[in-house]
Amino acid sequence: MSIKSFHIVFVACSIALSAFIGVWGIREYSATRNAGELAIGVGAIVGGLVLVVYSNWFIKKIRTVKELR
Amino acid sequence: MSVAEIKYIDKPHPITGLTNGKLGIWLFLASEVMLFGALFSSLILLRVGSSDWPHGKNILDVPLATLNTIILITSSVTMVMAWASLKMDRFDKFKLYMGATIALSCAFLVIKFFEYSPKFSHYEAFLKPAAVSKYEDHLTGKASISGHIEKQTDDEIVFKPDTPKGDHGADHGAEHDGHAEHAEITIDRADIHRLTSFGPWHSNFLGIYFTMTGLHGLHIIGGIVVNAWLLFPGSVMFRKERERFEGRVECAGLYWHFVDLVWIFLFPTLYLL
Known part of the structure; x- marks a missing residue:
């Protein structure tokens, strides 16, 4: 497996982790009303969305840039 | 004397499709998976x-x-x-x-x-069963008090405990940087079963x-x-x-x-x- 493929796997795992932290943060907030946990949860969801955009950009780059193919 | 050439250091092997380096790193990573896999298990x-x-x-x-x-x-x-x-x-x-x-x-x-x-300056004092009721208002665990040691002698320890947990949850260190500590209490050493910091031995x-x-x-x-x-x-x-x-x-x-x-x-x- 090349670094390109491993990077895509890594980003996919990071997106899954972001979703998990998002759910965790919101669930903890609903139980404890701790604003810090809500901030972590919301931040993780936003981070996950950034990673989705980044992964699309990265896949497009490795397909279109000749040196990276 | 002939000099042996090491092949496939920059071009991939025709069968594996890998250079020597890449094959080596994947074998190494496979051993790492086993190492961390054992720890996760x-x-x-x-x-x-x-x-x-x-x-x-x-x-x-x-x-x-x-x-x-x-x-x-x-x-x-x-x-x-x-x-x-x-x-x-x-x-x-x-x-x-x-x-x-x-x-x-x-x-x-x-x-x-x-x-x-x-973690190394934050302590937990596990109390002897007979002494638990004596410190009931300060318990942070089921039978323990966590916090910071202010002063200690041969007979007693002056402890600044964390916020007591009414529900006896294992909330040993949520405020472990001392932001939510209570007034100091004195604990007799004779009442302590085990005193330990939050290191790996805890x-x-x-x-x-x-x-x-x-x-x-x-x-x-x-x-x-x-x-x-x-x-x-x-x-x-x-x-x-x-x-x-x-x-x-x-x-x-x-x-x-x-x-x-x-x-x-x-x-x-x-x-x-």
Whole structure:
């Protein structure tokens, strides 16, 4: 497996982790009303969305840039 | 005397499709999977076998660990960008991205230091069963008081306890930096069954936490050494044997992604679940 493929796997795992932290943060907030946990949860969801955009950009780059193919 | 040529150091082997370096790094990573796999298995077995396993968020610093997660994910992005810059013949950008990867790795270790250090000045006094009722208002665990030691003599300890937990949850260190401490109390040494800091000797949870995150930290240090070598003395190879250098950076990148992937699993397992 090349670094390109491993990077895509890594980003996919990071997106899954972001979703998990998002759910965790919101669930903890609903139980404890701790604003810090809500901030972590919301931040993780936003981070996950950034990673989705980044992964699309990265896949497009490795397909279109000749040196990276 | 003939000199044997080592083949496939920059061109892939026709059968495996891999260079020697890439085959070697994947074999190494396979051994690493076994190493960390054994530790994750140990964690699962300890956890399912325990009747009183604490929630990570009550003992560990989730915000700092979240920040470290962001740092490591970003460092993987800069690492792959360093490799891509080499492929696109942008050596200046390679240096920039590799430097950023090293800086982020160092930031991870600094934050880890700030996460570890309060654990060694934060104590838990496990009380003898007969003495539990004497300190009932200050209990932070089922039969224990956690906090900071202010003063100690041969007979007693002046303790600044954390916020007592009415529900007797295992909230040993949520406010472990002393932000929510109560007034000082004096505990007779005769009432204490065991006094320990929140180091790896404290409990199975902290034992496995320090083992796994410590081993992961050592891998980060290893990555910094390799990446720094590629950035500084090793980079002369870019001019002489470019393909070979690109292969080395790719192998270092694969290792770095693996180390970051381990953290992606460590973080929720230890801190959130």
